[in-house]
Amino acid sequence: MSDLFSVIQYYFTFDFVRYAFLVGTLIALCSALFGVILVLKRFSFIGDGLSHTAFGALAVATVLRVSNPLYVVLPVTAVLAVLLLKAGQNRKIKGDASLAMVSVGALAVGYLLLNILPASTNVSGDVCGTLFGATSILTLSKADVLLCMALALTVTVLFVVLYNRIFSITFDENFARSMGIHTGAYNTIVAIVTAVIIVLAMNLVGSLLVSALVVFPALSAMRLFRSFRGVTLGSAVLGTLCAAIGILGSIILSVPVGPAVVAVNIIAFLLFFVLGKAFNR
Template sequence: MNTIIELFSYDFFVNAFMASLLAAISCGIVGTYIVSRRIVFISGGITHASFGGIGMGYYLGINPLFGAGIFAILSGMGIQLFSSKGKVREDSSIAIWWSLGMAIGIIFVYMTPGYAPNLMSYLFGSILTVSTSEIGLMLALSIIIILFFTLFYRTILYISFDEDFARTSNLPVNLFNYLLMVLISLTIVLNIRVVGIILILSLLTIPQATANVLTREFGRMMFYSVGFAFLASFIGLLVSYFADIPSGATIIFTQVILFGLVKLIKTISSSRK
């Protein structure tokens, strides 16, 4: 226990701890909407499409996360626009933007002068190297998400479970679809450094699946998802530090173990009743 307390004397570990907390808040809340709306693969498309922005960022000499943010938002909007206005099947639209983003990213990384940049921290995450400025952006995003979901909770709830009813109730469904797509895109991009492009989808789905074992109520599911995401992230962070293994993969592995334990306990508890 003393060793764990001593870790908080290091700035890099405090940043990692804050990153795990803020990632749990943003991914826990937004992920609940994604799972309830059954748009997990749209999120996967945005995640991989954002690699195009990372490649462009390296080539242009700007922060790769800034490029990823722009590309992710454009991809999210593009998927929504192609599906609703362009009469393109949703899965096809996702595949188009997914492939386009990855292709552009690879091309621009190859065109970047000098030594090819190390993309491992973006592909697989590196929570121990998250900077103070990135923590600030994650904090701002978490506050925006909390306020947005608090103020428009009922509208989001209707859209998540019955979009047709929401439309007949004269709710601005299209506007909220685009706004939520922007929040999903930003959540994905700002948490890439925590678990990476390859694994970020897990952070948006596994805690929600764990929460869904205990409740089906939307509000409680968000609350439980944040708790499970933070618990798994913090445990995974400690394990990765002491075992000297990749943090992103360890966090996701811990989330899967936690899901299995909760599912097992729930099954045993139900069988005894």
């Protein structure tokens, strides 16, 4: 046990490990908070679709050799998120089908572009990293860390300040509108924040695994807690804890960060599922 502790202590003497840990847990916290809204609004699939599109945007940015791909990926994903949430409300357009089309298309075109115009010698290595988040979080620069932290803190503060309105809109949008809440504006905020979270979370777990970070903590918390506040707090704590354990585990066992974090989330879900069955009979 003390061996394990000293291994962790040793790794934490490195700046990049500390950065990775800090950014990773913060990202997990925001994903878990907004995950509650997305799951309750039945928008879970949007996270998945957005991350695939973000992969396409990242490929375009890489091929164009943009100095910081975030400047391309973030706006593209945000615009798509707004369009998708709007389409989800309009029953005439088949939201899920159009999303499937866009997300798969973005994956394919992105991979094609990377192969036709390779930006490095190891295309498949790069792609694997982007999809499953192999190393990117360990190679973050100080500027990236600061940007991630600023965004993550903004998102968290936004959630806390808007908490009551978010609850009202998530539970009953029509009623919220009748009270004079500008639900359209809030939905746009939720869409943009979702895009920001997805793009940030891609650094941690890679684009294929992003929705796990968004969906798992909320679903686990819902097994056990029966109030909205309980679910929100539970999801936030659980998401952060799972990310922390996952990152530490990946360092100790030298396995990729993304799958490790998701695996911890799966275990937590099973645990909460059993606990929920035991307590809420």
